[in-house]
Amino acid sequence: xxxxxxxxxxxxxxxxxxxxxxxxxxxxxxxxxxxxxxxxxxxxxxxxxxxxxxxxxxxxxxxxxxxxxxxxxxxxxxxxxxxxxxxxxxxxxxxxxxxxxxxxxxxxxxxxxxxxxxxxxxxxxxxxxxxxxxxxxxxxxxxxxxxxxxxxxxxxxxxxxxxxxxxxxxxxxxxxxxxxxxxxxxxxxxxxxxxxxxxxxxxxxxxxxxxxxxxxxxxxxxxxxxxxxxxxxxxxxxxxxxxxxxxxxxxxxxxxxxxxxxxxxxxxxxxxxxxxxxxxxxxxxxxxxxxxxxxxxxxxxxxxxxxxxxxxxxxxxxxxxxxxxxxxxxxxxxxxxxxxxxxxxxxxxxxxxxxxxxxxxxxxxxxxxxxxxxxxxxxxxxxxxxxxxxxxxxxxxxxxxxxxxxxxxxxxxxxxxxxxxxxxxxxxxxxxxxxxxxxxxxxxxxxxxxxxxxxxxxxxxxxxxxxxxxxxxxxxxxxxxxxxxxxxxxxxxxxxxxxxxxxxxxxxxxxxxxxxxxxxxxxxxxxxxxxxxxxxxxxxxxxxxxxxxxxxxxxxxxxxxxxxxxxxxxxxxxxxxxxxxxxxxxxxxxxxxxxxxxxxxxxxxxxxxxxxxxxxxxxxxxxxxxxxxxxxxxxxxxxxxxxxxxxxxxxxxxxxxxxxxxxxxxxxxxxxxxxxxxxxxxxxxxxxxxxxxxxxxxxxxxxxxxxxxxxxxxxxxxxxxxxxxxxxxxx
Numbered sequence: 042x043x044x045x046x047x048x049x050x051x052x053x054x055x056x057x058x059x060x061x062x063x064x065x066x067x068x069x070x071x072x073x074x075x076x077x078x079x080x081x082x083x084x085x086x087x088x089x090x091x092x093x094x095x096x097x098x099x100x101x102x103x104x105x106x107x108x109x110x111x112x113x114x115x116x117x118x119x120x121x122x123x124x125x126x127x128x129x130x131x132x133x134x135x136x137x138x139x140x141x142x143x144x145x146x147x148x149x150x151x152x153x154x155x156x157x158x159x160x161x162x163x164x165x166x167x168x169x170x171x172x173x174x175x176x177x178x179x180x181x182x183x184x185x186x187x188x189x190x191x192x193x194x195x196x197x198x199x200x201x202x203x204x205x206x207x208x209x210x211x212x213x214x215x216x217x218x219x220x221x222x223x224x225x226x227x228x229x230x231x232x233x234x235x236x237x238x239x240x241x242x243x244x245x246x247x248x249x250x251x252x253x254x255x256x257x258x259x260x261x262x263x264x265x266x267x268x269x270x271x272x273x274x275x276x277x278x279x280x281x282x283x284x285x286x287x288x289x290x291x292x293x294x295x296x297x298x299x300x301x302x303x304x305x306x307x308x309x310x311x312x313x314x315x316x317x318x319x320x321x322x323x324x325x326x327x328x329x330x331x332x333x334x335x336x337x338x339x340x341x342x343x344x345x346x347x348x349x350x351x352x353x354x355x356x357x358x359x360x361x362x363x364x365x366x367x368x369x370x371x372x373x374x375x376x377x378x379x380x381x382x383x384x385x386x387x388x389x390x391x392x393x394x395x396x397x398x399x400x401x402x403x404x405x406x407x408x409x410x411x412x413x414x415x416x417x418x419x420x421x422x423x424x425x426x427x428x429x430x431x432x433x434x435x436x437x438x439x440x441x442x443x444x445x446x447x448x449x450x451x452x453x454x455x456x457x458x459x460x461x462x463x464x465x466x467x468x469x470x471x472x473x474x475x476x477x478x479x480x481x482x483x484x485x486x487x488x489x490x491x492x493x494x495x496x497x498x499x500x501x502x503x504x505x506x507x508x509x510x511x512x513x514x515x516x517x518x519x520x521x522x523x524x525x526x527x528x529x530x531x532x533x534x535x536x537x538x539x540x541x542x543x544x545x546x547x548x549x550x551x552x553x554x555x556x557x558x559x560x561x562x563x564x565x566x567x568x569x570x571x572x573x574x575x576x577x578x579x580x581x582x583x584x585x586x587x588x589x590x591x592x593x594x595x596x597x598x599x600x601x602x603x604x605x606x607x608x609x610x611x612x613x614x615x616x617x618x619x620x621x622x623x624x625x626x627x628x629x630x631x632x633x634x635x636x637x638x639x640x641x642x643x644x645x646x647x648x649x650x651x652x653x654x655x656x657x658x659x660x661x662x663x664x665x666x667x668x669x670x671x672x673x674x675x676x677x678x679x680x681x682x683x684x685x686x687x688x689x690x691x692x693x694x695x696x697x698x699x700x701x702x703x704x705x706x707x708x709x710x711x712x713x714x715x716x717x718x719x720x721x722x723x724x725x726x727x728x729x730x731x732x733x734x735x736x737x738x739x740x741x742x743x744x745x746x747x748x749x750x751x752x753x754x755x756x757x758x759x760x761x762x763x764x765x766x767x768x769x770x771x772x
Contacts, residue, residue: 042725043098051098059108060085066124067117074119076112084111095623096725097636097759103624176207183209187516192509199621200502202471202614203509204557208261212520215555216262216443217534220463222270224252224532231255231527241281242310245274246317250324256533257336259525262466263444263751265339265387268359269346275314275355282309311358318362325384326371336383337751341441343389344401345423357401360388364407368414373708373743377715380706380745382752386411386418387441390694409686412702413679416745416752419671419701422694429664429698432459442699445751446669450605452550463534464552468513470506471557471609473618474564474585475638477502479626482567492581495568496588503556503592510554514602518544550603555668556593557609559618560638561585562645567632573644574658582642586665605668608641610749615640616760635767636760640749641670646764652676652771653692660697672700673747674771679704685772701747703768708743711736718744720766727762 042054063081076084088107092099105128112121183206184193196203205215228237231251239245249266256264283306290297297305325338342360347353367386370378388408394401408418427437432451440461442448447466454460481494489497522529522537529537535546546552561582562573571578586606593604611618615637622633639645642662644655652674659672679686679702686702693700707718712734721730729744730737745754746765757765 045100070119179210204469215466216447217264217465221266229531242274242278243317246320255527263337265441267341272356339385364411379743380415382754388418389421391423395694425698446671448669469555470509475560478564478567553603555607557607561642562639563632607668608666608670616758637764646768675703676772703747706745710741
């Protein structure tokens with residue numbers, strides 16, 4: 042059994058240290074108030090048993106809390122007082138420097154919390170360690186100087202989560218919808234170098250990857266680009282290639298018909314498209330930004346975004362090549378093709394590609410094969426999105442999210458035109474709905490029904506979230522465009538002047554602030570005793586969602602800032618919230634008895650439900666998450682059953698705006714096994730093991746799992762690993 046020390050390193054549990062600590066406090070008490078050695082032994086045994094039953098590594102603080110409760114349970118109040126006083130004194134000493142030990146454990150790759158904080162960062166390499174070191178300093182500054190203390194305390198206690206505090210000291214924001222069209226058509230500047238409009242498709246792809254890397258280094262969230270913005274350069278290359286072909290023929294005195302020349306041109310054009318797409322795929326995977334990871338980028342594939350038929354034809358060629366290359370995958374260090382984490386792909390389902398016999402149905406079939414093999418693309422239903430994303434003129438729109446799920450709200454500019462590219466998200470604060478429910482249900486002495494108390498606690502927590510979100514907004518106010526020229530001056534988000542502040546982009550709905558939420562399933566269970574899949578539970582869950590939306594509308598009306606509800610993609614925070622709930626409320630069956638809580642509105646991963654029922658139910662909740670949310674179904678290996686994948690895809694088109702299929706894509710570098718790498722329990726800890734050869738060395742395992750809207754490939758903390766293990770199949 043392991044424990045997590047205060048510097049976040051992991052060590053073996055030692056029961057004798059509990060005995061020693063209690064004995065020391067006991068000896069300091071008056072003789073008449075002391076416990077017997079047998080009582081101390083019972084306390085030590087009881088705490089040890091509780092730690093074992095948790096099924097995870099507890100922190101030193103959690104163990105000390107258990108010790109305190111046991112001393113009190115034995116009626117040794119003076120001993121308990123002395124034990125608490127000692128803890129408090131040691132805490133004051135430690136606060137004299139809050140970051141040194143954490144940074145040192147990080148450098149030694151012995152920080153268990155940081156090691157698995159992000160499933161797409163390798164904490165053993167210098168660039169990632171450098172980012173984490175800077176992050177620890179930023180967190181320290183943020184908590185001591187930049188945030189209100191009630192927000193800090195709520196964050197530390199797991200009532201809310203103030204996302205990305207490791208970047209808050211700088212004037213940085215969350216997600217972007219990159220205006221690649223503006224940058225390619227009108228030119229941009231990268232690292233002081235003028236980049237003019239490209240003269241070929243392959244050059245446009247190369248520039249796009251440079252833009253992606255620059256953008257990723259100047260914000261901390263996801264970003265999205267559209268293939269539609271690259272499509273015009275296909276014809277640019279076509280014209281150039283045809284010119285070269287004719288010049289070659291003329292140089293050797295050969296004569297061919299226009300049809301023959303066109304055939305040669307198209308063959309060479311496809312080769313260039315292949316090279317350009319390969320540039321994007323491999324550059325994104327191999328680039329490393331200043332935060333020590335590959336750019337978190339989403340590639341959007343939407344045929345109807347190209348209004349001109351010729352442009353749509355060229356866009357279809359690009360989409361086909363993107364899908365074919367993703368099906369192939371990328372080679373790992375052993376030379377075996379595996380599933381890459383990025384770029385994330387989103388494919389839009391439309392009238393002319395979702396039904397058999399339509400012009401682009403072949404692309405959807407190809408997408409289905411890609412999903413079965415590599416877990417992407419994810420699917421947006423144009424039909425459903427046009428119904429949900431309505432602007433002030435009453436028009437519906439279809440557009441991509443920023444990264445894995447963060448959606449902008451509809452916006453119309455001063456000319457009455459819808460605008461999405463060039464917009465961004467200011468930041469996220471997430472409310473722990475499970476804690477709201479448990480707090481309300483615990484406070485029976487306050488009177489009123491559980492539900493009445495729930496709404497009161499919820500309103501108090503929402504006020505706290507609003508305060509935290511305002512802090513994010515105010516941190517960005519006054520930021521000058523010089524802070525990130527690629528974003529604010531050279532077209533990724535805007536074309537502001539040097540020295541100009543970005544304030545006008547923070548109001549009026551141009552950018553958004555996200556009120557995230559997590560644990561709706563457990564929240565509903567605690568208050569109603571019903572599952573979200575039962576009528577009473579679903580009704581209460583929808584009421585909660587509507588209250589969150591009402592709060593955002595109130596804030597927006599008062600401040601002219603666009604607040605929006607966001608189904609938070611909890612990664613490491615799902616474990617943090619679960620541990621905080623267990624500390625505060627103990628183990629409540631069906632509520633706090635896991636080392637994770639459920640993402641956003643999702644049906645619990647252990648619930649037996651079929652894919653179609655799950656998507657239909659969750660569509661009601663997704664409609665109430667305008668700031669972003671995604672649903673998924675867990676499926677077995679579907680490579681031999683593409684018609685079933687197509688059935689799910691068609692259901693998505695008719696019923697839900699944004700969804701994905703989760704499968705497994707693993708490889709063992711020791712024995713070459715390419716099936717599912719298993720999760721097993723070993724010494725009260727979950728580990729990944731090859732079922733063929735028993736390999737548990739994570740550096741020699743390629744494991745890809747959908748973590749929370751995107752694919753992770755660097756493994757996960759114990760809470761998220763348990764959640765992955767517990768997932769049941771929906772198909």
